[in-house]
Amino acid sequence: MNESLDNYLPVLLQILIAAGFAVATLIASALLGKRARRNEMKDSAYECGMLPIGEGQSRFSVKFYLVAMLFVLFDIEVVFLVPWAVVFKEAVASGATQFFYGMLGFVGVLFLAYLYALNKGALNWKES
Amino acid sequence: MPAYYLEIIVVLLGLAVLTFDAVGRVEDKRSLAGLGVLGLIVVFFLLFKTSKPADPGSVFWKFYATDALAFFFKGIAILTTIVVLLMANDFIPVLQRFGPPVEAKAHPQSGFAEFVALPLFLCAGLMWMASANHLVSIFVSLELVTVTFYVLVAYLRRHELSLEAGVKYLILGALSTGLLVYGLAWLYGATGALDLSGIEGALATTENPLPALFALAFILAAMAFKVGALPTAFWIPDVYQGAPTPVTALLAVGSKSAGFIVLMRLMTPFLKSELLSGKVVAVLAIMAVATLLYGNFAALLQSNVKRLLGYSSISHAGFLVLALASAPSHGGALETPATTVAFYLASYAITALLAFLVLSIVSAARHGDDLNSFRGLAKASPFLALLMLLSMASMAGVPLTIGFWGKFFVFQQAVFSRLWLPLGVAVIGAAAGFYYYFRLIFSMYLETATGADGNPLGKDTLTKIGAGSRIAMILLALAIIGFGFFPGSILALLR
Numbered sequence: 094m095n096e097s098l099d100n101y102l103p104v105l106l107q108i109l110i111a112a113g114f115a116v117a118t119l120i121a122s123a124l125l126g127k128r129a130r131r132n133e134m135k136d137s138a139y140e141c142g143m144l145p146i147g148e149g150q151s152r153f154s155v156k157f158y159l160v161a162m163l164f165v166l167f168d169i170e171v172v173f174l175v176p177w178a179v180v181f182k183e184a185v186a187s188g189a190t191q192f193f194y195g196m197l198g199f200v201g202v203l204f205l206a207y208l209y210a211l212n213k214g215a216l217n218w219k220e221s
Numbered sequence: 222m223p224a225y226y227l228e229i230i231v232v233l234l235g236l237a238v239l240t241f242d243a244v245g246r247v248e249d250k251r252s253l254a255g256l257g258v259l260g261l262i263v264v265f266f267l268l269f270k271t272s273k274p275a276d277p278g279s280v281f282w283k284f285y286a287t288d289a290l291a292f293f294f295k296g297i298a299i300l301t302t303i304v305v306l307l308m309a310n311d312f313i314p315v316l317q318r319f320g321p322p323v324e325a326k327a328h329p330q331s332g333f334a335e336f337v338a339l340p341l342f343l344c345a346g347l348m349w350m351a352s353a354n355h356l357v358s359i360f361v362s363l364e365l366v367t368v369t370f371y372v373l374v375a376y377l378r379r380h381e382l383s384l385e386a387g388v389k390y391l392i393l394g395a396l397s398t399g400l401l402v403y404g405l406a407w408l409y410g411a412t413g414a415l416d417l418s419g420i421e422g423a424l425a426t427t428e429n430p431l432p433a434l435f436a437l438a439f440i441l442a443a444m445a446f447k448v449g450a451l452p453t454a455f456w457i458p459d460v461y462q463g464a465p466t467p468v469t470a471l472l473a474v475g476s477k478s479a480g481f482i483v484l485m486r487l488m489t490p491f492l493k494s495e496l497l498s499g500k501v502v503a504v505l506a507i508m509a510v511a512t513l514l515y516g517n518f519a520a521l522l523q524s525n526v527k528r529l530l531g532y533s534s535i536s537h538a539g540f541l542v543l544a545l546a547s548a549p550s551h552g553g554a555l556e557t558p559a560t561t562v563a564f565y566l567a568s569y570a571i572t573a574l575l576a577f578l579v580l581s582i583v584s585a586a587r588h589g590d591d592l593n594s595f596r597g598l599a600k601a602s603p604f605l606a607l608l609m610l611l612s613m614a615s616m617a618g619v620p621l622t623i624g625f626w627g628k629f630f631v632f633q634q635a636v637f638s639r640l641w642l643p644l645g646v647a648v649i650g651a652a653a654g655f656y657y658y659f660r661l662i663f664s665m666y667l668e669t670a671t672g673a674d675g676n677p678l679g680k681d682t683l684t685k686i687g688a689g690s691r692i693a694m695i696l697l698a699l700a701i702i703g704f705g706f707f708p709g710s711i712l713a714l715l716r
Contacts, residue, residue, distance in 0.1 A: 205240050
């Protein structure tokens with residue numbers, strides 16, 4: 094066995110034990126357990142309470158996703174802008190002017206994205 | 222002009238299309254595709270005007286290669302995208318039927334601008350892939366391409382097959398990305414370098430090849446997904462069939478060619494290492510044999526032309542992997558393996574784009590892309606039938622077409638490196654190819670089509686071909702014959 098792969102032996106063992114435990118439990122319960130009587134009611138998901146009818150998840154408007162995605166987009170912009178702003182003075186003082194234009198390009202692309210979203214009506218909450 | 226300006230221009234072009242659409246209230250959105258095509262033609266000519274880097278040792282050029290191979294594949298990416306945009310122009314009726322739902326007050330062509338802008342972004346990704354020289358830039362450019370494809374494949378939102386293809390491509394693509402990252406992480410762990418030249422140096426002196434081989438297994442599985450080779454090629458027929466036809470063309474040509482240059486760059490350190498090259502060649506040879514067998518024999522039974530082209534693209538990937546497998550022993554051959562792969566991909570690009578152009582027009586006019594839609598095409602439109610005949614002949618490798626030279630160089634490589642078993646399988650595969658490509662020709666010329674009502678299908682709308690795609694088709698057909706006579710002119714570009 095190779096030395097660099099030796100360190101991963103515990104991981105392999107862990108996987109084997111995890112899979113083996115699941116398989117062993119299933120086999121043991123099949124072998125040792127009593128055969129239960131089966132009928133339609135017993136096999137249904139709920140034996141008491143409400144009847145399982147209708148959608149599992151309640152539906153809500155896709156607009157929430159759209160707004161959430163746009164929010165993440167512009168949130169990430171800030172994540173990049175803040176560290177940039179922190180070191181901006183020193184970087185420009187040391188003569189790196191591309192430091193400025195790089196961020197200008199980034200913000201420019203995001204500005205176009207904002208215009209696009211605005212004009213496509215992504216920010217209109219009411220049905221037009 | 223530095224080479225990386227080209228990608229920036231292409232991205233700006235895509236942004237311009239989106240901005241014009243959102244702000245400019247464009248009346249006929251086909252002009253947006255026209256803008257994209259014109260811009261890309263300009264970029265294609267700028268490709269010949271780029272300057273060599275002034276300081277090749279600086280940090281940036283570790284991420285970005287500017288060799289002849291990179292420019293060749295950038296050219297393929299640009300030309301492919303041009304053809305795809307022209308195809309998209311004729312695809313508007315299908316988009317209106319199956320694309321994003323259009324509200325009553327909205328523009329009837331709404332949703333088309335994105336269908337133009339996304340291939341442009343994808344083109345930039347393919348161009349970056351052609352130059353990617355560093356594990357990080359390889360991964361980022363590959364993801365730009367893959368994520369854009371997720372959107373494009375599922376673009377016909379109201380068409381079942383397109384949605385199915387979208388889901389399959391998303392899940393399998395995400396899985397293959399995971400495999401790739403894991404492989405790249407192991408490669409970094411094994412060599413301590415992220416740029417390919419550093420990896421090459423580390424692998425040349427390594428004494429313990431096991432971690433690198435472990436990484437190779439994952440990288441090969443993931444890259445085989447991108448280029449459509451076994452063991453991960455099973456998504457191809459379903460996704461090719463379901464995706465909108467222009468996207469299928471982009472997937473078949475663009476994704477495959479850019480995937481192959483990345484695969485070549487990733488394999489080079491392994492193939493150059495004395496300790497590893499024997500094992501790597503064995504793995505590649507097995508991949509080639511399996512891919513050739515699967516692609517060619519599954520294609521024999523297909524009755525859907527898009528699926529047929531899907532399986533044919535798998536079989537072409539098999540030939541390409543075979544060329545790669547013959548890499549270490551290129552001492553005697555005329556062309557080095559990289560040149561062979563590049564030539565084959567150029568020939569495949571020209572041939573497949575022509576096939577997809579014809580397919581796109583026929584399937585839009587006859588509302589179907591099975592073999593029946595092609596029956597009697599020679600009577601309904603001799604022009605389209607002749608073009609399809611040329612394309613299929615080149616795919617099969619009939620002499621004096623460009624496809625013949627592609628296969629010829631691959632066989633030559635295999636002979637020089639004495640890969641006899643894979644060579645035998647490749648010859649059998651090429652022979653099987655003659656059967657299924659010529660069955661399509663047979664259907665076009667010797668059978669008559671019957672519609673749902675039992676009557677022969679007429680000329681219907683087959684004569685309505687946009688001027689742009691008509692010119693593109695004629696140019697591609699001329700290229701198939703012209704480069705079939707003078708293959709050296711493509712090879713000259715690679716020196």
